[in-house]
Amino acid sequence: MINGDDFAISIRQSRRLKWGERAIQLFMISCSLVAVAVTIGIVFSLVFESYRFFQFVPVYDFLFGLEWSPQTAIREDQVGANGSFGAIPLITGTLLISAIAMAVATPLGLASAIYLAEYAGKRTRDVVKPVLEILAGIPTVVYGFFAALMIAPFIRMTGTDMGLEVASESALAAGLAMGIMIVPLISSLSDDVINAVPQSLRDASLGLGATHSETIRRVILPAATPGIAGSLLLATSTAIGETMIVVMAAGLAANLTANPLEAVTTITAQIVSLLTGDQEFDSAKTLSAFALGLLLFCITLLLNVAALKIVKHYREQYD
Amino acid sequence: MTDSFTQLTPELRRRHRAEFRFQWAGRLAILIAIGFLVVMVSSIAVLGVGALQQTHIKLNVFLDPAQIDTNSLKEADYGRLVKSALKARFPDVSKRRDRRKLYGLISSEAAFTLREKVVQDPSLVGKTLKLWVIASDDVDMLIKGHVSSGAAGGEHRISDMEMRWIDEFRKSGDIETRFNSRFFWSGDSREPELAGIMSALMGSVFSLLVCFALSFPVGIMAAIYLEEFAPKNRWNDLIEVNINNLAAVPSIVFGLLGLAVFLNTFGLPRSSPLVGGMVLALMTLPTIIIASRAALRAVPPSIREAALGIGASPIQSTFHHVAPLALPGMLTGAIIGMARALGETAPLLMIGMVAFIVDVPTSFVEPATALPVQIFLWADSPERAFLEKTSAAIIVLLVFLVLMNIAAIVIRRKFENRF
Amino acid sequence: MSTPELKQQVYAENHAEAQAIHPIISARNVSVFYGENKALNDLSLDVPANQVTSLIGPSGCGKTTFLRCLNRMNDLIDICRVEGEILVADQDIYDPAVDVVTLRAHVGMVFQKANPFPKSIFENVAYGLRIHGLTNSKSELEGRVEHSLKRAGLWAEVSDRLDHSGTGLSGGQQQRLCIARTIAVEPRVILMDETCSALDPIATAKIEELMDELREKFTIIIVTHSMHQAARVSQHTAFFHMGELVEHGRTEQIFTSPRDKRTESYITGRIG
């Protein structure tokens, strides 16, 4: 039985409890806001430092300039002391390497995903999938080392044997290593997407006398296209933002070229080279790294948002 | 159409061939990817095992009492004693240049080894000491068969004369390779034969501790809120989209954030594991939140209903019943996130954890580097001997990653199917 | 009368009858296993050509299983094993020399749930023609697509929007599209598994009408849970019960004077 006093106590207790719970709840909410704060922090710091950079170099010159050579002046009055900050060679270099990576990873990743989802038995799948995941788990610095040590010399040797001129740090070497790195990303996402295609469509096609590969190529893949496109976009974004492989295997020569055998540099590689070593914080050279960071952030964000939208839309379609 | 189901028209043959090719394309793709993995890991392993061995040379050092002041044992010129020992061994070397080459056979560490011996046991003074000292990296490479005499380019060429000396050591059994424990417990060095991974490893450990201490509690609290309490509205949708996007932001951007905010705005110590850990924590946070939410989702609603049904408040139900059940899953996600953080290099370069660190760091705020950064630094060094060290460091890194993943799998196995 | 004897007799009777009109499909002592589970037990059945045969029976009795054996769709289920002999046009279809792709082109299937490809209406119907390389020119292809859609009774409704997606049609239209897709490749046999179960009476009536027209050219086997439908459209009926073929004969006979008690109770709605 609860008499009057006990009742009063129990209400007070529950109010105290309420306060405690309220505090926990507030704490939880602030924890989830950390993620938002990080995004805001990224945007603000990048925008702010870039703004300072654009006081030295006009936005137009940065975005459309064809030459990148961010030397700082040795003497104040030196001619051309400010260096040139045209990002186009970096953008094309980034795109070239990412394109090579995607050209390697797309067929390999898709073919593995199709094989695993459609042909492989459960046992094969249980073994092969984790092994492919290992490729994604290996730190990129290892890929960079391997690319610089083995792939680049190998390409150079083969190329020279065929009478081609190959730079010692070719875009091809970095792109190849990066391509292998993103194979598991494409294969695991595409595998999910292919598995989500309803069995009834397979039945319909096989029931008409299509072979398995005809069914895959003409029915399953077209039906899975949006999801696969999403996974390819995510992979592209990863390739564009990848840093260590290009720092170690692609070099720093800002060449404006589409030749995969030449050396190119990328946005990420330049950010690293601008910000490692001694730096004075207010020089255009240092600040340009943040402008490049902002550019990188915008490009990858665009790709990610598009990819997540497509994948989400696709999931809803077959749920 | 054909009349029989067994008759294969040319058209059908073509279609079956296409089917066959298609299947093989899939197998081939998997083989290529796995083949690359095998080639990469095994070639690095083959390169790296060499670093487990280090060439040592035996010297008979006469501890000349005239050279050593017994009152200040530490001050004596032990380098000279070592040199004298070499000179005594090869008395016919007279030219100055040749002598310098002779001294170059052994590592500069030899003098310190000798000093330690003498300081420990002062009674040695006046005697001749048989001392195994570390050989220089060039000799090491030669003994391991990585350079043939006269083949290595530049100034590190091993001349015929040096070959003669080494052969003589060999003949008298005064040169041998031993297990290189130094690689595991010492810090970085400019001399490849002396360089070790301990300072980098400790830097990684400190960074990961900070990373875990920050990202795990914040991550699971955020996950619990979003999964169990957050009402479905625009704000929470925004948070969710935001987390998914954050998970795909290039890691180098987090480094830029750390540089601009933690170093330049808050003035935290540059190159320190504290800042490194903070940057890594921001990077791992989305991974942990996403994994923890999945773990919470796997807890059946009946558990919540049971707790709420006996009068527990939603907070009590969550923290007493749901969260403990989801904890193994959350931990698995956190370990996988930590494994990713351990391999991360680019953001650490941005905040200056790329320094040359000889001493093993002992706190969160002194300059340090991390294992993958050490790999990056060594990979850049021209000496052939650093190639071996780089590969060995990669193997150590991979071993740690494997251990972490095994831990994650074990936790998952142990607790799965509990409900 | 004991079951095996009855079975013998039933088989003998309908075999003789089916022989008279030439059986296009004949199953001899077919048993089907899913792993350890026996889903069909020693079943023998002749299906006469150019007629509609309906398979009826309570849920889980093995109708779908039997149907999927006839064009080897069961091959897709790893644990499924078929014993006995199934002849289609006098060829044992489980003979290793048989090419499944060809078999399925001859024995088409329409499924319970309409499953148009997420492509245009035209491409849905053209699909089979394209993969089997059955037409030589674009105009021939268009002609056959139109012909199939007309035969499926869908032409009038979709002729002006052939390039619209097949998934945008109504349920009944989708099902007729699937039928058009199947008959486009001119199979000899069409298997229909509860094709009308999700449709309203009007759409059902249209498809039933269609079956009646189609049987001139094709042999049709349907699975249905509707006694009325079986009675309306089929000339032959087979009653399955727990993996056994209990009874088979002319539809009027099965519905008016069933031999087996189980058949009778099922038809009158006491079991199932």
Ligand SMILES: Nc1ncnc2c1ncn2[C@@H]1O[C@H](COP(=O)(O)OP(=O)(O)OP(=O)(O)O)[C@@H](O)[C@H]1O
């Ligand atoms: N893929 C499968 N794996 C294992 N067992 C199966 C599978 N498909 C069917 N079965 C089993 O085989 C038996 C017959 O199933 P079937 O689908 O042929 O029944 P049905 O007569 O078509 O029933 P319904 O009228 O409900 O469609 C059932 O007991 C079922 O559980």
Ligand SMILES: [Mg+2]
């Ligand atoms: Mg069925």
